[in-house]
Amino acid sequence: MKKYLLPSIKMTLIMILLLAVLYPISIALLSKLAPGGGKGQTVTVNGNVVGYARIGQKFTQDKYFQSRPSAVDYNAAGSAGSNKGPANPDYLKTVQDRIDTFLVHNPGIDKSQVPAELVTASGSGLDPHLTPAAAKIQVKRIAAIRKLDESSLNILVDQYTDGPLLGMFGPSTVNLLALNIALDKMK
Known part of the structure; x- marks a missing residue:
């Protein structure tokens, strides 16, 4: 069980970091380059x-x-x-x-x-x-x-x-x- 549980927890934490932190920050930064600075x-x-x-x-x-x-x-x-x-x-x-x-x-x-x-x-x-x-x-x-x-x-x-x-x-x-x-x- 430990063999599957630890990799699952690691993968979950990595995905949270990627999809809930890094991706939104990168999109927010890219929007600053758009006309209106991301505010329209x-x-x-x-x-x-x-x-x-x-x-x-x-x-x-x-x-x-x-x-x-x-x-x-x-x-x-x-x-x-x-x-x-x-x-x-x-x-x-x-x-x-x-x-x-x-x-x-x-x-x-x-x-x-x-x-x-x-x-x-x-x-x-x-x-x-x-x-x-x-x-x-x-x-x-x-x-x-x-x-x-x-x-x-x-x-x-x-x-x-x-x-x-x-x-x-x-x-x-x-x-x-x-x-x-x-x-x-x-x-």
Whole structure:
């Protein structure tokens, strides 16, 4: 028994040292090299912090591009999805309510045109990006409210669209915070 017990205790202590002490310390030190020093990359406008570059936030006014819904109400301390399956009645009701709300705020859009990402939460609940199509479907509403030309808003969306990673991995995306900041700067 001593033959197996002592090596097991040694291995447990080594793994505790590696995984509970050295690994977290190394990750904390590496995060200091990231933009924002591991505390998130803040976005400032006129000297005021207005959000984080990689964390989604809620835009409720119709004069802004609306974000993807969040299952955690954009709380970065509790990143999570809803964990409800696509056949769950509560989930289906939530999605239908989001579709109905979107259609009320975007008259002239048919239900079949509503991008899924505008009515379903991301896995983390904090996704700051939309596809260009999901941003452009909101252009008509914003142009009417702000009395701007739709073509200039479409150009703005194109300017804030990032292509796929390395030109081939993933979809093109639009960071909504950056887009809405640029929208406020338009005259």
